[in-house]
Amino acid sequence: MFARRRFAVLKNLLEYVGIEPGRLHFSWISSAEAEKFQKTVAAVTEDVKALGPAQHMIKDIRKVA
Amino acid sequence: MSENAEFSPRIAAFLCNWCSYGAADLAGVSRLQYPPNIQVIRIPCTGRMSPKFILAAFRKGVDGVWVSG
Amino acid sequence: MEAIAQKIREAAKRLLSEGKVDVVIGYAKGTVPMREYPYFAYTPEEAENLTWSSFCCNNLALYTIRRPGRMAVVAQGCVSRNLVNLINENQFKRDDLYVIGVNSPGMVDRRKVQALFPGKTITEVIEEPEHLLVKGQGFEERLERKKVFRSNCLTCVQRNPVISDEMIGEVGPEGHGGNIDKVAAPWEKLVPAERWTEMQETLKDCIRCYACRDACPLCYCHVCFVDEAQPQWCGKTQDEADVATFHILRAFHCAGRCTDCGACESACPQGIKMRRLTSKIEKDIRALYGYRPGMEIGAQPPMSLFKPNDPQDFIK
Secondary structure, eight states: OOHHHHHHHHHHHHHHHHGGGGGEEEOOOTTHHHHHHHHHHHHHHHHHHHHHHHEEEEOHHHHHO | OOSSSSOOOOOEEEEEETTHHHHHHHHHHHOOOOOTEEEEESSSOOOOOOOHHHHHHHHOSSSEEEEEE | HHHHHHOOOOOOOOHHHHHHHHHEEEEEEOTTOOOOOEEEESTGGGGGGOOOOOOSOOOOGGGGTTTOOOOEEEEHHHHHHHHHHHHHHSSSSSGEEEEEEEOOOOBHHHHEEEEEEEETOEEEEEOOEEEEEETTTTEEEEEGGGGGGGGGHTSSSOOOOOOOEEEEOOOOOOSOEEEOOHHHHHTTTTTHHHHHHHHHHHHEEEEEOOOOOOOOOTTOSSTTTTOTTTOOOSOOOHHHHHHHHHHHHHHHHHTTTTTOHHHHHOOOOOOTTHHHHHHHHHHHHHHHHHHOOTTTTOOOOOOOOOOOOOOTTTBO
């Protein structure tokens, strides 16, 4: 519940600075909802796949050093 | 991975011990198939989840982050 | 201005000689023009050094944190809001605080003034009610104060102190006519890739000196997340990922607490506009939870509170 407020603000902020909305997902699944879990995993994977590899925010030591 | 192979994302999945982790367990027991791209990190509760974790995951090079309560 | 400074000095002297407070926290004149700095007056004699001008950019609420004894603080609107914040966060008791309230005239950005005189040295700035008389070797010019305001003072909503034990001067009008929602608006129109480029452009000069953190009255953690080494959340390089992590998390830690006092931007040696991040959060908190930080004592901070009907359309 506190986390909900926290992530509402965080998601807005990350989208504001340019992280694509599809990279960050939140969901609410009870321990009895195995099927919802399965569907959500598929949906999340699909969304991220559509966006392609992440470009930003990555700390690549090989590139920096 | 060759250039032509289909892109297979890496997704950090932060799952609450009491909700989604249980759901993942049940999905396994029920033999439901789901994509193997998620890498599960168990957290004691979604309240434990901190924005730091999300940014740290992105820093380590994941393509997506999924938080589930 | 000078009349108000005189009244502040009188009030400070009275408080110190009566023994009501141990220290009066105010501003003193800098050794160079336009660089007023925080000043701690412990004796009535020291109170003579206090001043009040258009360049009082530091947020004095910062210096009340972890300070023993009773203190008096010279507070304009934003400083008083931060004091209320700190009281709500149980950093000290209201009884230990004496607020010398002043209506803020709107502070002036010294960079904007300097930018008008490229390559020249300003030796003196004289305050007039609506203008600044800027003097240097071989030039003298009268500037309109509103044209050289700090950007956060233009969008100010609370110029009068929220709490005050004593008001110096008159209670003045509120606002300077700017709209804080517009600070974040230009980025919101862009697509994600452009936003990222814009942010890199904004942050590219960051040297990770943490002056913004040190000037911020919200950042009073004993160990800041950037100083944590195990695990290390944020690297210490000027790499784009590290700089972005620092600024995103710093802004996020101010969620529901930032009063838009502009101390971070004034303190930044590189002139980075980090208000672009904090004002977005300020706007979101206002839109989602209808909360403005530091407006009343006893208000619950929005991030340590929840309601069953909070917006949750981002959750699947």
